[in-house]
Amino acid sequence: MKRWWKLAGWVFAFAALVSIGSVEGASYYYTSQHGQGCASCHEMASYVSAVHGSAHRAVNCMQCHTASLATRLRHIRVHLERSWPEQIRLRDVDVLEMTPNCQNCHQQEYATWHAGPHGATCSQIFANPAHNTQRRLMNDCLRCHGMHFNGDIRDLVQPQNTQGPWKVIRADLADQPAMPCAACHQMHREGTPSTRPPGRISVAGLPVHDTLAFFDRREQMHFTAVSLAIPEMHDGARLVTVSQDPRGAICYQCHAPRQPEAGTAAAANGWDRQVGSGDDRTPMGVHEGLSCLACHDGHNENARASCKTCHPRMSHCGIDVEKMDTSFLSASSAHNIHWVKCTDCHRKGVPKAKAPTRASAGVRPPGRTG
Amino acid sequence: MLSGSKSALVTRRQFVAAGVAGGAAVAIGCNATDRGNWEFLTVDQSRTLAAICDQIVPADDFPAASQAGVPDYIDRQLIRHYRRYQDEYRRGLEQAEALSRSRFGRELASLPARQQLEIVAALEQQKPEFFALVRNHTMEGYYGSPRHGGNRDAVSWKMLGLPEPPLLGRAQYDLGKGESQ
Amino acid sequence: MKRVNAVVVGAGAAGGIVAKELAVAGLSVVLLERGKWYTAADCRKDDLRNQRTTVLGNAFGPEDEGTPRVWVDAQGATHTVLASEGGYNNNAACVGGGTLSYGAQAWRYMPQDFRMRSTYGAPAGSSLEDWPISYDDLEPFYEQAEYEIGVSGDDSGTPFRGPRRRPLPMPPLPPGREFSVLEPAAKRLGLHPFHIPMARNSVPYNGRGPCMRCRWCVGFACEVDAKNGSQNTVIPVALNTGNCELRTGCMAKEILTDERGRARGVAYFDERGRLREQWSDIVVVSGCATESARLLLNSTSGLFPYGLGNRYDQVGRHLQGHHYTGALGYFDFETYDDIGPGATIAISDYNHGTPDLCGGGMLANEFIRLPIHMVDRLPPGTPRWGLAHKQAMRHWHKRTIVIMGPTQQIPTADARVTVDPAVRDKWGLPVCRFSGNVHPHTFEIGEVQARRAEAWLKEAGAIHTSLMAGKPTIVSAGQHQAGTCRMGNDPRTSVVNKTCQVHDVDNLFVIDSSVHVTNGGFNPVLTIMAVAYYASAALVREWKGTGFRS
Structure with a gap:
């Protein structure tokens, strides 16, 4: 009997060795x-x-x-x-385990993303009282935040009400990014290795990284930027000029317009998608036709330094655009930088240009391709 | 190279372990040589199937069935939801090949498109049940959801003018203002 | 297990409401559901695997393995079918039941729908009857359903509706392109088009936001929770009372009775397959027409050798659904706008009042057609495959409109559910067996309805049309299944009384579409809900009097 136990022990030890060895091997x-x-x-x-x-x-x-x-x-x-x-598919934990490895090669991009709103953690997104008291949590949140999460919103955040306090109940995900690199990049997408990222704004062409692709939670796969839809947008009945920059198509997936809602003027008049509906930020007014990426760095949305790319050369007034009363200067301004028009301030008519105009400068604004 | 130095250094332990793993792999019998990347079909069957599918949904300005991944769709389902059709496919693909060889003396996939069409039309006449099965599965693979291996990059939906993923904005509502019970 | 006041079998449209009404009234409730509470990971809107297109299986249950059913054809041959196959007559098996994935049309029946026999007389070979209750009896409960579940729409445009005290709680969703094509055409024909009532938020309601107008509606679960089913309305309320316990993955085996013939609880298999007994003061069966009948028939004992409520061989009879007919119209301009849910406009001019026709049905445009749905709906004469088919897909996908509607069925006693003597499911329980057929007059009405749909499409400018008016040779039940435990005053011709109480077992109730005497010419869900509120109110009243304790 004892011999059998001893033999069983050896067999067990051998099996353990083989299995550990197999994995390491x-x-x-x-x-x-x-x-x-x-x-x-x-x-x-x-x-x-x-x-x-x-x-x-x-x-x-x-x-x-x-x-x-x-x-x-x-x-x-x-x-x-x-x-x-x-x-x-990669599980949520696999994606999150993988994400820090991106910075081994892409230090700058990783740092920029990590510092900005697109680097927000699951707790910051899903347990935010300012949001959760106003809007109920729902599974559609996971379309743009926590898109790799393998479960239902109720398995991620509790309580599912508007009273709170809310807690990300998957403790291992709480401090993990809600929009990891794989939200907008498909690492396996066919393409050629590039040495350095192309310039942020290129007048000559629109560089699109091969990996740029939106992760669609429904299909559990990426759709490449160039294949994504850029919507026809309207301001009232007017068709707005929208940049055809394919990179912006990724932004539109989450910063998306809605069909007119019941009870709105747009619904009553049968107008199609309206600028500013839903989470849409399609530029209008002085910035109409610009690509999102003309001002924003996709990794952290930051647009602080972008004005100088065009202004004051592009400015009609010749005054410092960064000091104007817009939401660029102060979030509480009534003039949203996305939609501000000259006539918002010059209510009695726009004065004659003091600085060189677009036409005289002979330069098309970057990213404005129709 | 980031971890190149680490992986280049082969320790004795890893060497032994690799041997163990290799042995285990051989013992398990990891081989799929005649299947290539396919889960159920053999490489030959996949060529026949692709030729049939490509007559059912041929190429024009938009991809043919096989370019859109339809054979991948069918292959994946044949070991899953369509397991019950495995025999029909084995027999049917064999019959399609037999037709091709008896009429043109060559395998279906190597024929020019016109002759392939002739064979597929003959298949529809002679093996209507198998053809109906492939026809329906081809339509599912071409026009169904991309997640199953077909309709690659949602090509058929884009062909029909349907953006994928569609843009769906969220309502900006305030529960304080909404009606509530 | 602790004895409770009530066991409710089935967490669908009716079961959810009953559980909520009883729990709010202070009764302790166990709600048994054979399916699961689906999560977002299960609701990924798959064009090939949902509750409408099931080529790769049912998305919301039951699964194909171990859940067969049997149907008997006109020649008497039997066919065993999988849950995702056509003859199965599936609805769903999950928390919310059909309401998780339905299209959410929330219709009131018309007053005449409750007195079909006295309006038309029963056609030969039919079992057409009046309900023992009237539209007026249900009206307050229709309203309760509309407000508690949440219905949007506007039926003020039709004179053909029963009186209502309050308008619908939400306005309709903004109409789409099909509406703008069909509305003027209907008016030119002298019809009365209006916005379909939908259990779908068009504005924020009940703490949830409005519809985001996506392409995937009927057959899919809604990720913005704008579609109102029992799983996101009444069931959470029931659970929040603390009086209701929801047990998922639990398949009811039989209703237990005591030696005096009263129900004493339910025997069921839990999610691990263990046989459990839950004792209770009352039992409510809300498993939908097919499964409720099956449960009663499987609950045999010395006192009830033919099953519960089946003393006069009535359980399972008068099975009916809807005979859907209509027409496809092909246009030379784009009618498709990719704005969901798609179904927006309806008429109920043709529900009643046509000479020689015993009723009729509403007609409405169809939900958004996914590409896979168009594959076999191209104009007649289009090749079924090849380049011409592909090009036709491209040409027609955005240029078609479907108008169809649920023709009210003329019930027959032979169309029925029994339990199969041989085939068992994975729990070892005898499965549903369907026999009989649809009354032929139903086909006559359906044919007329299809021609009416075609006329509407032609008036709207369709350049081709094709009729959809089949004559299936199999019972009709499907997602609109009803009628197997008829409500009535006479125990010899019905199973439950006018408050859904089984005639000879005073503490056993059937509350779901099984009790529908006739099924209206409309989607039945709001009536199922109204009956559930109505019967629950009666039940609670009686509970407060007697407590159902013996």
């Missing part, structure tokens, strides 16, 4: 063979072949996909059971 196998190890698991082949055609082709799988021992064991089990899902 497999990890080595992944990193050393540039993804060929991953691809040898049949279900991963298409993903590995995608990354080999992408801008990130020079990066090893494990440089981004750091996976815990438990995760790796799970992968092995799923593989052996052939129980992988129809869509092999």
Whole structure:
């Protein structure tokens, strides 16, 4: 009897050694063979072949996909059971585990994103009393925030009411970013590696990073920026000129206009999507036709330094546009910088231009492509 | 290289472990050589299927069925929701090949489009049940949701003028102002 | 397990309301639901797997494995079907039931719909009857449903409706392009078009925001919670009282009775498949027409050898749904605007009053058609595949309008649910077995309705039309299933009395579409809800008197 126990012990020890060895060995196998190890698991082949055609082709799988021992064991089990899902997707924890690895190469972009509103954490977004007392939490929130979360809004935040106090009940996600890099970038999208990011504003053309793509929670996949819709926008009945910069199409996915709501003038008159409806910020007035990216840095929305790109050269008045009474100067201003018109201040008519006009300067405003 | 130095250094332990893993992999029998990237189909079957699908939804200014991933859709479902059709597909694809070889002496996928169309039309006549199955599954793959492997990048929806994802703005409402019970 | 006052079986349109009304009145309630409470991860709006297009399965239950049903064709041959297949007559199996994913048309029946027999006389071979209650009895409860669940719309444009004391609580959603094409055409024809009443927020209501006008509505769950079902209205209220416990994944096996023939609780399989018993003072069955009948029929005992409420072989009979007919119109201009939910305009001019026709139904435009729905709806003569089909898809997808409507069915006693003697589900319970067919007069009405839809489309400028008026050779139930536990005053021809109490078991109630005597020419959900409020009110009144304790 004792001998059996001893034998069982040895068998167990051997099995443990083999399994731990397998995982560690497999990890080595992944990193050393540039993804060929991953691809040898049949279900991963298409993903590995995608990354080999992408801008990130020079990066090893494990440089981004750091996976815990438990995760790796799970992968092995799923593989052996052939129980992988129809869509092999990163789980929320996988995405968040991966996100800090982006800064290994993209330090500047990562830092900018992290410091800005797009780097907000789940707690900041979902447990915000100013928001939650006004609007009830709903699953559609997850379309633009926490888009990788694998569950229902009620599994993420409680209580589901407008009284609060609210708490992100998935403690491991509370301090994690609600809009990680993968919200707007598809690392596996086919493309060529670029040395440095193109300039923020280019008059010559509209540089679009190959990885720029919106993560659609519904399909659980990315849609590339150039394939996304740029809406026809209206101011009343008038069709507004909207920049066709494909990068802006990603912004529109979340900063989206609505169809006219019941009881509004637009609904009564049958006008289509209105500028400023929903979360729309399509520029009008003096800024009509500009791309979002003409002023905003996509990584943190910051537009503070952008005026100088065009002004004062573009200014009619020749005065410092940053000192004008707009929401650029003060959030409480009645003149939203997105929609401000000359006639908002010059109610009796716009005076003759003092500075060189657009026409005389002979320069088209950047990003204004029709 | 960020962690290159780390991965280039092979410790004795890792070496041994890699051996163990390799052995385990062989023992498990990770092989899928005749399937390529396919889950159910063989590479040959996938070529036949793609040729049939591409006659059902051919290329014009917009992609053909196979460019939109329709065979991937069917392949994925054949080991999932359409497991019950596995035999029909095995037999039907074989019959399509037999038709092609008897009439033109070549495999279906290698024929010019006109002759492929002829074979697919003959298949519809001779094997109506199998053809109806492939036709319906092709339509599902081409016009259905991209998540299942077909309708890649939502090409068919864009062809129809339907933006994907559609722009859906949120209502800016204030519960304090809204009617409430 | 602790004995409670009431067990409610089924957390759908009716069950949710009953649970809420009882819990608010202070009764302790256990609400059993066989499905689950779906999360956002389950509600990802899949064009191929939802509650309407089920080629890859039902999104909101039941799953295909271990849940078969059987139907018997005209020749007597039996067919075993999966839950996602057509002959299954599925509604849903989840918290909210059909109301999680429905299109949310929230119609009141018309006063004549409650007295079909006295209005028209019963056609030969039919079991057409009057309800034992009238529109006026239900009117306050229609209103309660409209306000508590939340309905938008405007039916002031039609003279063909029962009187209402209060208007709908929300205005209609702004109309889309189809509305602007169809409204003037209907008026030119002398019809009375109006905005469909919808259990959908058009403005903030009940603490939730309005519809975001997406493409995916009927068959899908709403991620902005603008579609009002029992899962986001009454069930949370019931749970918040602290008196109601919702148990999901629990399949009722049978209603337990004591030696004196009174209900004493429900035996059910919990989410881990263990057989449990929940004792209670009263039992309410709200499992929808097919499953409620099945539960009663499966609850056999020495006193009830044929099942509960089935002393006169009435349980499962008069099964009906709606006979949907209509027409497709093809236009030479774009009628599609990609603004959901799509269904906006209706007429109820044709519900009643046509000589020689026993009723009729409303006609309305259809919800937004997804591309997969257009594949087999191209103009007649279009090839079914190939380049011509692809080009036709491109040409017609934005240039079609569908008008159709639920033709009120003429019920028959032979159209029925029984339990199959051989086929069992994964819990070992005998499954639903459908037999019988739709009364032929229903097809005559449907044909006329389809021609009316076609005329409307032609008036609106359709350059081609095609009729949709089939004559299925199978019982009609589906998502509008009704009629299997008829409400009536005579125990020999009905199962429950006018307050939904089973005739010979005083503490057993059937409250759902099963009790509908006839099913109106409208989507039935608001009537199901109104009946649930009405029956709950009666139940609570009686509870306060007797407590149902013996």
